[in-house]
Amino acid sequence: MSAAAPTPLVIVRPSRARSATGLLRGTGAAGIISAVVIAIAIVLAIIGRLVAPYNPTSPNLGLDFIGPTGGHFLGYDFEGRDVLSRLLAGAQSSMLGPLAVVIGALALGTLLAVIAAWRKGAVDAVISSGVDILFAFPGILLAVLAAAVFGAGLTAAAIALAIAYMPYVARVLRGAALKERSQPYIAALEVQGASATAICLRHIVPNIAPLIVAQATTMFGYAMVDLAAVSFLGLGVQPPAADWGVMISENQVGIPEGYPLPALAAGACVVAVVIAFNVLGERLFEQAQGAR
Amino acid sequence: MLVASLLVASFVIFGALYLAPGNPIAALSGGRSLPPSSLRVLEARYHLNQPFLAQYWYWLSSALHGNLGISITLRENVSSLIASRVWTTAGLVLYASIIILILGIGLGVLAGLRPGIVDTSALVTSAISAAIPSFVAAIVLITLFAVKLRWFPALGNGTDFVSNLRHFTLPAVALAISSLAIVARVTRAAIREEADREHVQTATSRGIPRRQLVRRHILRNAAIPITTISGITIASLIAVAAVVETAFGLNGLGAYLVQAAQSKDLAVVQGISLVLVSAFVVINVVVDLAYAVLDPRVSLGRRAG
Numbered sequence: 001m002s003a004a005a006p007t008p009l010v011i012v013r014p015s016r017a018r019s020a021t022g023l024l025r026g027t028g029a030a031g032i033i034s035a036v037v038i039a040i041a042i043v044l045a046i047i048g049r050l051v052a053p054y055n056p057t058s059p060n061l062g063l064d065f066i067g068p069t070g071g072h073f074l075g076y077d078f079e080g081r082d083v084l085s086r087l088l089a090g091a092q093s094s095m096l097g098p099l100a101v102v103i104g105a106l107a108l109g110t111l112l113a114v115i116a117a118w119r120k121g122a123v124d125a126v127i128s129s130g131v132d133i134l135f136a137f138p139g140i141l142l143a144v145l146a147a148a149v150f151g152a153g154l155t156a157a158a159i160a161l162a163i164a165y166m167p168y169v170a171r172v173l174r175g176a177a178l179k180e181r182s183q184p185y186i187a188a189l190e191v192q193g194a195s196a197t198a199i200c201l202r203h204i205v206p207n208i209a210p211l212i213v214a215q216a217t218t219m220f221g222y223a224m225v226d227l228a229a230v231s232f233l234g235l236g237v238q239p240p241a242a243d244w245g246v247m248i249s250e251n252q253v254g255i256p257e258g259y260p261l262p263a264l265a266a267g268a269c270v271v272a273v274v275i276a277f278n279v280l281g282e283r284l285f286e287q288a289q290g291a292r
Numbered sequence: 293m294l295v296a297s298l299l300v301a302s303f304v305i306f307g308a309l310y311l312a313p314g315n316p317i318a319a320l321s322g323g324r325s326l327p328p329s330s331l332r333v334l335e336a337r338y339h340l341n342q343p344f345l346a347q348y349w350y351w352l353s354s355a356l357h358g359n360l361g362i363s364i365t366l367r368e369n370v371s372s373l374i375a376s377r378v379w380t381t382a383g384l385v386l387y388a389s390i391i392i393l394i395l396g397i398g399l400g401v402l403a404g405l406r407p408g409i410v411d412t413s414a415l416v417t418s419a420i421s422a423a424i425p426s427f428v429a430a431i432v433l434i435t436l437f438a439v440k441l442r443w444f445p446a447l448g449n450g451t452d453f454v455s456n457l458r459h460f461t462l463p464a465v466a467l468a469i470s471s472l473a474i475v476a477r478v479t480r481a482a483i484r485e486e487a488d489r490e491h492v493q494t495a496t497s498r499g500i501p502r503r504q505l506v507r508r509h510i511l512r513n514a515a516i517p518i519t520t521i522s523g524i525t526i527a528s529l530i531a532v533a534a535v536v537e538t539a540f541g542l543n544g545l546g547a548y549l550v551q552a553a554q555s556k557d558l559a560v561v562q563g564i565s566l567v568l569v570s571a572f573v574v575i576n577v578v579v580d581l582a583y584a585v586l587d588p589r590v591s592l593g594r595r596a597g
Binding site (some may be wrong): 010023076086132135136137140141144145146147148149150152176221229232234235245248255256258259260264267274275278279 | 296297300301304305308309311312363419420422423424425426427428431433434435436441446470528530531532534535538539549550552553554556558561565568569572573575590
């Protein structure tokens with residue numbers, strides 16, 4: 001036998017994360033309907049302000065709480081502004097806020113989960129107990145604290161919620177990352193001299209991606225509820241800016257007077273979007289779990 | 293773990309508000325300029341001339357003795373302000389918890405044991421109600437039952453037990469509605485999973501009566517995830533109560549916390565946050581203990597993966 005050429009290492013790689021359309025197709029009819037609702041909400045968040053038929057922020061006190069009339073399908077709010085226009089304009093902050101929360105929580109949570117799963121041992125212990133302690137802060141409470149410290153506003157509330165949601169991401173993803181870490185192909189890559197960062201970014205994260213997407217989807221719904229709640233409490237988006245949470249809060253005065261429509265319409269927007277995110281998130285979770 | 297969590301939580305609460313912009317002396321003097329001698333007296337009295345850790349220690353040790361400082365807006369003791377409101381929040385959370393446990397678990401068990409139309413309708417209803425935020429539930433309930441039907445009062449606390457029950461019913465339902473759906477869904481899934489297990493099928497084939505099967509083999513095993521989810525959701529009510537209290541004008545801790553955050557009454561924010569976070573942590577620990585009692589495989593002090 002001559003000095004054999006080095007045997008090429010055959011690495012069996014688990015299939016990469018499926019494409020977005022493939023993920024969606026697996027969620028069934030309810031999933032697809034939810035995705036459509038979400039798509040509409042996203043489009044409105046982008047162009048809502050432009051297609052709003054009337055000025056969403058200029059009050060006209062003579063018209064307060066007038067019901068639906070021709071051209072004003074949802075009537076006027078407590079300051080005589082067109083409700084439909086305010087709903088359309090409000091889509092932006094109502095959707096952008098949760099997006100920021102989800103991105104923040106996912107980035108932080110995934111980073112910690114992957115580091116904990118990769119280094120194991122003491123690092124894992126420190127991260128895991130840190131995460132456990134953060135569980136002590138319910139999201140809304142942290143957001144109220146942030147408002148007390150930094151003043152009311154969407155930014156402080158979104159950062160606070162991202163921190164409060166991070167532990168949930170980190171806990172779920174750590175488990176998945178640990179499982180992935182123990183796969184033989186990872187050990188093979190390590191032997192080949194691939195750097196830890198490269199393995200984590202190119203193999204572990206893509207392989208837990210379906211779970212990350214599922215979590216992001218479910219979390220978006222929760223973030224929307226919590227942020228709207230904070231705005232409802234007067235500690236988030238500040239009036240006169242249009243925002244669904246703000247609209248519910250400011251139009252509460254109409255309820256005892258028999259004009260619940262503006263507040264209910266804004267509430268319905270929140271509920272519709274949240275149902276869509278919950279249902280889609282649940283389907284994506286089932287799929288991600290089924291694939292493992 | 294309990295003590296560590298509480299210590300870190302108290303540290304975060306104190307630290308965050310310590311960093312808050314604004315000078316505590318200015319708040320105490322009401323913006324007037326004071327002669328240096330009285331400034332020094334104030335600094336010494338509130339330990340403001342001490343390093344951060346020492347201030348934290350003073351705050352924590354007096355908090356443990358029930359002294360949480362003085363509200364700058366109401367000029368009253370924070371502890372007594374909290375004590376006068378704690379029962380509103382506790383009552384509201386308790387009422388909502390009872391609703392969640394009875395209806396949530398009840399619906400879940402029903403849906404889990406009866407596949408078909410009952411199950412499907414329970415699933416659809418719970419998918420919708422899980423997405424209803426407490427404040428949306430609040431405005432819908434007020435519109436329907438307080439304004440239209442006039443069955444319940446819309447705002448405020450009651451005066452005695454019976455009127456309290458009437459005043460708290462709508463808030464408790466608003467608080468319970470989304471958690472109830474989550475508990476129902478988890479319960480249904482747990483029942484379904486246990487009912488499909490081999491030992492249950494074996495028992496069925498041996499002719500063990502359905503009742504006994506459900507009680508001894510399905511419910512007992514399903515009790516573990518049901519307890520966990522009930523505990524988690526009930527603990528989370530403590531924070532959401534702030535929203536419901538505000539919507540219904542109840543003078544509970546949460547509504548007061550929100551007012552204090554708006555008016556930057558930091559001693560009150562610190563005090564209430566500490567109370568709420570402690571309650572949250574303690575409930576979670578109680579759930580962990582219940583978990584160990586229900587599942588002999590779990591031993592305390594050792595945590596799974």
